[in-house]
Structure formats: structure tokens, C-alpha cells
Amino acid sequence: MAVFAALASPTLADPLPSWNDGATKTAIIDFVENVTDPASDKFLPEEDRIATFDNDGTLWAEQPLYFQGLFALDVLKKKAAADPSILSSDVLKAASSGDLKGVMAGGTAGLLELLNVSHSGMTVDQFQSDAHEWLTTTTHPTSGMHYVDMTYQPMLELLSYLRDEGFSTYIVSGGGIDFIRAISDKAYGIPPQQVVGTEGTTKYEEVDGKMVLMKHGGLTFYDDKEGKPVGIARHIGKRPIFVGGNSDGDFAMLEYATSGDGPAFGLIVHHTDADREFAYDREGHIGVLDRGLDEAAARGWHLVDMKNDWARIWSVNK
């Protein structure tokens, strides 16, 4: 009889073992059980179970700089070694010498310049192959871990749990769509067509007698802030019912998801653990969470306190 009981109650296993028991974990499981229970008035069919997650700071770390920014620095260094004339501005000179403060001093325009120079002039395939190798073999400046291992174990469990319950899980990131797709399947089990991100100019053109997709400089779509609901409209065409973010760049996406007529769950990862990860919120260059912190409670969004809610941080044990 014990065998049959176990078979009949597969949900007895904890779907979120790296989450400490508490209000956030309980709220997640209650929500999922409600929208997947045909007897519940909150029930939604599988095609409406759309979940979208920010990437930097929500699914993996983002300090001291977005991983894509650190990758861009390394690419620029290599390119400049072959052709120093590409370092045509103070920001690019700072970047090539690893001077993060000098890069930051250039603001968003400086970061875009760095991305334009480092992320263009190759095919999409070559870029993704380079990014995949970098993410799986290079080590992070402070943790010493491979970047691909700096994903958050509790969030991987949440993605798996949602998929097991009939959700489609998407990334909706301010980061570059080609960069994230280079690793999304391996890191998160999320295939390329479920990644929405910032898009650079891509052209289908002939190079050396072959038709290829080439990356050029310049942005065609910026998937951050008010851009996130637009990116969701373009790529998914449906309002998500589960959204995870960590910064005010995710505010509009959380607002959009939780202002529909049906049930919806908003989650904000709050970086409170200086010992195991990083502690930051209202101030800084990266991942600022200010308005979201003020309004989360009134809007019914759930704040994840990384220090207390997560029994484990990283997907790979250090």
C-alpha cells in the first residue's frame, strides 16, 4: 500500500528544496497549485501558463558588472591586440585596459559603444560559439567560479517546477538576445525561441560566397523597462501570469503581468546576502531596486530575501 500511496501523491516531494520554508515559498506553491487545479476558480489552461524571468540578477549574478559587459571587455582586448586603432575613444581605451570605472564613467552611451565594437563583425553563429566558450571556461573576477555556474539554484528549481506544472518559461532580459541564447538551454533548460532580449542590427547577407546572418553595430530593440512588455508582446503575444525580476528595469514587466484580469504572481529577488552573494538595492550602477522596493507590498509582489529565503545560492557547490 505504501507504494501506491507514494505513486498517488508525487507532490509530496518538495519541488523547491533550496527554498527555506516561509511566506514566499508557500505563496509560490499555493499560486501554482491554484492555477493548475481544474477545480479551482483560478484554474488556467496550459497555453495561458506563461512565465517570464529577467536574467541578470534574477537567474544569475550581475556584479561587479553584467557578465555580458565582462565578456565585451575580453573581446575588445583581443580585438585591440590585433588592431589597436579600434580604440578610438576614452571609454574603449579604458575598457581595453580593464578599467571598469573608466567604462562606467561613459554611462549608457559608453557601454553601447563597447557593445557595438565588441559585438559586431561576426556571424550570429560565431558570436554564440565564442560566448558559449567564454561562459563555460573563463572565471568570474571575485568568485573564481565559471560564469555558467553562477546561476541561482533556487531559481533553477523554480523554473523546473513551473515547467513540470505545464508552464512555458521565458527569459525577458535587457541583455543581448544572442548572448543569452548562447547558454540558455545549457544553463536553464530554456530553448532559444523562449529567450527575449535586446536586439542589435542583424543582416542576412553574402560573405565569402555564403549567405549568413551577420551582427552589425547599433540597437534595433532595447528590451528593458517599458521595453519589456513590448518585447513580450512581440515574441509571446500573451500576458504572462508569473514574472520574476530583481530591479526597477523589471518594474514595467511586473506591472503589466499583474494588472490583467486573472491571477498573476510577481516575484522580486532582493539581493540581501553580502556573504554568499552580493548585497545591493537602491543605489549603484547595476540592478537598482528602488521603486520596486517601495511599491512591492501594495502591489502584492513577493520579495525574495536571498539571505533568509534561500538555503543555497549557486547551482554548483563552490
Added chain:
Amino acid sequence: MAVFAALASPTLADPLPSWNDGATKTAIIDFVENVTDPASDKFLPEEDRIATFDNDGTLWAEQPLYFQGLFALDVLKKKAAADPSILSSDVLKAASSGDLKGVMAGGTAGLLELLNVSHSGMTVDQFQSDAHEWLTTTTHPTSGMHYVDMTYQPMLELLSYLRDEGFSTYIVSGGGIDFIRAISDKAYGIPPQQVVGTEGTTKYEEVDGKMVLMKHGGLTFYDDKEGKPVGIARHIGKRPIFVGGNSDGDFAMLEYATSGDGPAFGLIVHHTDADREFAYDREGHIGVLDRGLDEAAARGWHLVDMKNDWARIWSVNK
């Protein structure tokens, strides 16, 4: 024993009953059986079985004008009845009086003007609700059928067959992404996230105290010709292995799909049936097929002769 034989051989049923026996039908089935047979050296896992189809002239009719163009004319007429001052150009005046030749005289710029005026100033939801109603209740000027019924039965069977064999089926159209999504699930069983199309400016903004996705004038992405491989790169991130089109607007997509390293199938619907549908190819305003007709054989693409290959045209019997 007969029961067991039937169960063991579900493929004995013809998956494409509206296709006449012949080279094209045989080639389709051979290709699908090869890439889905684990013992074949052409085998591909399900995640690589991406199929993309043009919409106008490939999945449904496109004469005497793209259905979206006819919809735009009707919307413009309604808008002009309420506010005649919006008819600020010869093209718009021609359009509001149903003068198709006058609209065509304005070329692409005129069509874009018509789309800008008729497809902006409402939410995405409202636009899709209007388009859905129009497609399911208005009748086509020459056939008298509802537009939603002017899909091609053989192509619906092909979409179902591919999905049954583990393919993901996408629309990749020069038509508007919001317009197609209004009907794609009902007409083709294709959900919104598997529709790629031309994109207008969409903004997430506050209207009457609510945050909504508003349609504005102006194109942000034109998903035709060389834009189709780019649209595929943005939305799917993988090279398709099965592509269907009907005009030179699909040439680049067919070329892209069939120039990879693995197996791929290119199909061109050739409009040869003036009695049951329309007959046209090398000349005209709509659906010009010229280069594709010249190069199909050399490139190994399969031409569908609608008159001889299709036992039935429409998904609904007239």
C-alpha cells in the same frame, strides 16, 4: 489480429488526404519519415524540427489584395465616416472609396500610409478583437466566403502532419504580426508565440489611468525578403528545416533554410488553378514568383502545382 495490426501501423492512414499522389506528396512524406526515423542518418531530434511557412498565398489566399489590405480599407472607411479630415492624401481618398487601383498607384509608400492610418490609435487587444471579427464575419469580394475559410486544406493537413511528427510549426510572414495572431490559433492551430511578422511601433503606456500596449504608426521591422531570415533569427534562433512559401518574398527564407549542413525541405506553392483559386506567378502587384520559378529545380525546392497536386483547395467546402 486486425486490431493489433491497425494499432501497430498508425501511419497506414494517409496524413495528406487532400494531396493527389505524385512526386511532391511522396517527397514530403519521404523527408518527414527520414528526419523522424532514429535509424536514419538524416534523423533530427524534435528540438531541431522547425518548420516555417509564409502566410499570404501559402496558407491562405492573397488575391485580389492581401486580406490585411482589404481589412485596412474597411477600417479606413469607418474611421473616415467619423472624421473625413483623416483622408489627407490621394491614396487615402482612393482607399476610402474602395478604389483598389488608386491605392496600388501609390506603391509601397501608399500601402504603408494606409496601414499607418488604419492600424494605429488602438490597443493591441482591441486591434486583434476587431481583426478577428472581420476575418470571421466579412465576406471576400470574389469568392463570397468568409476570409477565415479561405485557408488551403492541403496546407492545414501538412501543418498537422508535421506537428504530429514532432515539428514546431511557425508562420513567418510579411503581413502584420498582430493581424495574423488575431486568427492564427483558430485558423491554423498556431499559437501567437509561433507567429513572426512585420512589426509596427508598439508602446507600453498609460491611457485613461490604465497601462496598455498601444499601436502607433510606423514600422519597426519589415519581415519580408531578406528580413525573413532575420525575423527567424530574432524569434526562433534556429535554422528551419522545412520551409513553405509562394513568392519571391520567400526566396531568402527558402535559401537560408536549405543552405545549412543538414537535411532541409523547400516547398513553393505555385498558383496554377484559375478555376478553383487564382492563377498567377511572374507578374503582378501581389505574390510575384519569378526568381523562385527559375531556380527551384537547381536548388532542389519542390514546386506545388495547385491545379494538379491538390484534390481540394479550401478548408471549408463552398
